[in-house]
Amino acid sequence: MSKRKLLGAILALAVLGLAVVLWFTLMQGPEPQPVPEPVVEPVVEPVAEVSPEVAPEVARTNPILAIDVAGEAAGTIFVQLRPDLAPEHVARIMSLAESDAYDNVVFHRVIDGFMAQTGDVQYGRRGGDTARAGMGGSDQPDLGAEFSDAPFARGVMGMARSSSPNSANSQFFLMFAPAPHLNGQYTVVGEIVGGCDVLDAVRRGRGPNGALLDEPDYMSDVLVVLPGDDTLGPMGAPC
Numbered sequence: 571m572s573k574r575k576l577l578g579a580i581l582a583l584a585v586l587g588l589a590v591v592l593w594f595t596l597m598q599g600p601e602p603q604p605v606p607e608p609v610v611e612p613v614v615e616p617v618a619e620v621s622p623e624v625a626p627e628v629a630r631t632n633p634i635l636a637i638d639v640a641g642e643a644a645g646t647i648f649v650q651l652r653p654d655l656a657p658e659h660v661a662r663i664m665s666l667a668e669s670d671a672y673d674n675v676v677f678h679r680v681i682d683g684f685m686a687q688t689g690d691v692q693y694g695r696r697g698g699d700t701a702r703a704g705m706g707g708s709d710q711p712d713l714g715a716e717f718s719d720a721p722f723a724r725g726v727m728g729m730a731r732s733s734s735p736n737s738a739n740s741q742f743f744l745m746f747a748p749a750p751h752l753n754g755q756y757t758v759v760g761e762i763v764g765g766c767d768v769l770d771a772v773r774r775g776r777g778p779n780g781a782l783l784d785e786p787d788y789m790s791d792v793l794v795v796l797p798g799d800d801t802l803g804p805m806g807a808p809c
Contacts, residue, residue, distance in 0.1 A: 633660070634795040634802060635667060635727075635760065641787030645768035647744070648805040649727050651760040656716035659729050659738060659759045664794050666691060666708060666740055672792035677772055678703035680787075681780035684749065686772045687730055688789060689741035696788045707739030715757060722752040725762035725769070725809025744769050764805025 635649040653660040666672055672689060674696040679687040688694065692706025715735040722728060722745055730741035738757060746769070762769060775782045795802050 631797055632760075633664060633797065634763070635663065636793045636795055636802070637672075637765075637789050638791040638793075639768050639772065639787055640790040641785065642773040643768050643771035643787050645771075645806070646765050647762060647768050648764035648802075649744075649760040650763045651727075652720070652758065655718045655720055656729075656757045656759050658713050659716055659757050662708075662710065662713060662740070663742065663759060665710075667792045667794050670792075671708060671740070672789050674788055674790065676700055676703060676782070676786040676788040678782060678786060679743075679780040680772055680775045680782065681746075682774045683747050684780070685728075685743040685745050686769065687741060687743040687780075689730070691740050696786075700786070704741070707741065710739065712736060713738045713757075717754050717756070718758055719754070720758040722749045722756070722758065723761075723809075724748055725766055726758055727760040727762070728752065729757040729759055731756065746770070762809045764808055766807055766809035768806075769809070 632653065633651045635651055637647040637649065639645060639647060651660045651663065666689075671691045675688055675691055675694045676696050677686050677688045678690060678694050678700060687704070690703045690706045691708050694700055694703035694706070712734075713729070713736065715731075715738070717735075720726070724745055724747050726745045728743055728745070729738035730743055731738040735755075742759065744762065773782065773784060773787045774780070777783045
């Protein structure tokens with residue numbers, strides 16, 4: 571074979587080889603690209619604006635008991651009364667408040683983590699002998715029980731009584747914390763809708779069963795604010 575024919579054969583083989591390589595490349599297609607991870611946008615829940623004060627319009631359908639507290643605590647506790655739950659008890663509280671019977675009555679029993687009790691208009695008057703505070707009541711007859719399904723949650727106002735279910739008279743208590751064991755056993759008369767920080771500041775009792783060994787805090791003035799009365803200003807934080 572001449573050199574010219576040999577070179578021609580080599581060139582033909584080279585061209586054939588390149589054609590084969592090109593054909594395989596085209597058949598395989600482009601190199602696969604990595605699939606990007608899906609981007610998950612975080613779901614942001616809308617945050618409700620919380621007002622630092624309860625608007626004066628809150629609880630205007632029921633009377634409000636405004637309790638001015640003096641002593642270690644200073645301020646006003648606003649209780650929405652619940653005549654729908656306990657009409658006779660609410661009527662008694664309103665009657666005593668409107669006659670100024672609750673003014674200057676001490677918190678005679680205060681148990682941290684449980685409740686603050688007051689309302690003994692007979693023996694709990696500030697400036698007098700309060701040694702028997704918690705044993706008295708008003709000159710009106712005791713009330714029959716008006717138990718309900720309303721739970722004793724934080725901020726609830728309940729009527730105090732003796733071992734008899736029908737012995738509530740004038741004393742009441744305000745809950746620092748929930749007390750389910752009281753549910754259905756005591757009468758719920760309202761709940762705090764403002765001034766819970768004032769309740770939390772009431773001087774605790776250091777004696778047996780929450781008795782006050784120090785100068786007790788007291789209710790300096792107790793008013794009933796009826797629905798439609800526009801004189802009530804901001805009530806502060808509820809419980």
